[in-house]
Amino acid sequence: MKNTILAIAASIITLSSGISYAQQAKLEPGAMLPRVGTEMLSATDGSLVPYYKSADKNGLLVIFSCNTCPFVVKNESTILNTIRYAKAHNVGVVIINSNEAKREGDDSFEAMKAYAAKQGYTVPYLTDVNSQLADAFGANHTPEVFLFTNNNKLAYKGAMNDNPGNPGSAKITYINDAIDAVLAGREVNPSTTKSIGCSIKRKS
Numbered sequence: 001m002k003n004t005i006l007a008i009a010a011s012i013i014t015l016s017s018g019i020s021y022a023q024q025a026k027l028e029p030g031a032m033l034p035r036v037g038t039e040m041l042s043a044t045d046g047s048l049v050p051y052y053k054s055a056d057k058n059g060l061l062v063i064f065s066c067n068t069c070p071f072v073v074k075n076e077s078t079i080l081n082t083i084r085y086a087k088a089h090n091v092g093v094v095i096i097n098s099n100e101a102k103r104e105g106d107d108s109f110e111a112m113k114a115y116a117a118k119q120g121y122t123v124p125y126l127t128d129v130n131s132q133l134a135d136a137f138g139a140n141h142t143p144e145v146f147l148f149t150n151n152n153k154l155a156y157k158g159a160m161n162d163n164p165g166n167p168g169s170a171k172i173t174y175i176n177d178a179i180d181a182v183l184a185g186r187e188v189n190p191s192t193t194k195s196i197g198c199s200i201k202r203k204s
Helices: 002-024 070-074 076-088 109-119 129-137 174-184
Strands: 039-041 048-050 060-065 092-097 125-127 144-148 154-158
Touching: 060 076, 060 129, 070 076, 076 092, 076 109, 076 174, 109 125, 144 174, 154 174
Parallel strands: 039 125, 060 092, 092 125
Antiparallel strands: 039 048, 060 144, 144 154
């Protein structure tokens, strides 16, 4: 009887851990780049990409995005400008699509290919199978950004600017300021901002 109770308790703990993992795994500034061995299919060129290898000599910027979220659409120019700014400062960039629940629709691989071509992406646009990378990062919105230093430490996470709902009226470009701080060897301030956008559509 005792063994049966222990077995049931262990099963409940295991199940609970599986359910809550996505909520628990939130990266904080100073955390190391997670799941560096993860390879992902790129809609930009059809290749299989180890995402961390997109890092450049000054770090890596990871952008969680998708094809049709209204916040992503409003910030399309901001995303492209952010890519250009990062690359100009030798920071590598990857864009991650973690909307696994919409993989048969708006965020299918074919739709991603069409969107990447339309946007003129020059960086990998990667398919996050089962939202594994989003879970490891604790990413919950599109768009949402994570900037890592050349030592693979998280320096900044959150929004690209202070007005994701109306980026044309933004007064502070958080991500550019964060890149500038990292390059100057200064502490990023703020190192965390609230990400505002559509929820990442994980499978239930």
